[in-house]
Amino acid sequence: MTKLDTYDLALLRMLQKNGRATINDLAEGVGLSPSPVARRVRMLEDAGIITGYAALLDEAALGFEFSVFVSVKLDRQVDDALAKFEAAVRRYPEVVDCWLMTGNRDYLLRVATRGLADFEQFLTGTFTKIPGVTSIESSIPLRRVKSGLARILDQ
Amino acid sequence: MTKLDTYDLALLRMLQKNGRATINDLAEGVGLSPSPVARRVRMLEDAGIITGYAALLDEAALGFEFSVFVSVKLDRQVDDALAKFEAAVRRYPEVVDCWLMTGNRDYLLRVATRGLADFEQFLTGTFTKIPGVTSIESSIPLRRVKSGLARILDQ
DNA sequence: GCTGAAACTCATACGGC
């Protein structure tokens, strides 16, 4: 991995705020001509620093207003429990985000559904049926205060 | 808010996977000519369903490998504690994500830093100094299993 | 509300510094 200079960091900051910024926009923003900007952006993509681009969707506007944080503990006895659980989690669209935590086979998930009824159906109908899932604890958020994608670069 | 048809949903799905997909790509994907696709995308933006576009950055590649989930409880006595806390949280680049939870003025945050040392410095040096912050509980994740931005549309 | 074509903007590659 090559070292990033201030131009690269400025480009990342701009692209994090607007992933559809044109090369010309970026060039003007950082004070270079379009050619080196295009080359640098391609470098950042090839180096895996920019992993992709996405449209940001308003979950509430799409009807998925109801998020729940779910804490899950897996049974130590069940073989391949982690692998199977993670595969299932990746498959379910309801699970937006999932982290493996330190400790006792704990996972933290954010599940987004249309409402409490849909959430309950997901939980009892499909989620608890994943082999190895033992205890489940749900926490309900009131409101999202800050929704970052990744750490915003300093300065 | 107008009802979304299957073309709109297909466009959202494509743009969620690739926020830089061209109008021509999208047109081919959904089976329309470029003109109506451009119009529909603009409509989705204007309606606030697409709230923006972002480059997805690899936090680890940028050196922010160390994430911590922080649970915070605010003092009921302190006036404006919530507003001040939220303003601070929005200001700190270390705080990537923050949710107000149901219950007793609880917040759940994800904090991303370069390592344990930086995290400790952030916690003791700046975070605990926010007025009203009483109890803090940290949980350390091992690995991110799924990193969604928003609920992926069904089907 | 879609199609297709024309005008314009943007991206990419290359020669020169």
Add this chain to the structure above:
DNA sequence: GCCGTATGAGTTTCAGC
């Protein structure tokens, strides 16, 4: 490694259906 130009994509608008 950057700049400037030229060529080819991509975008946008408009007339016609």
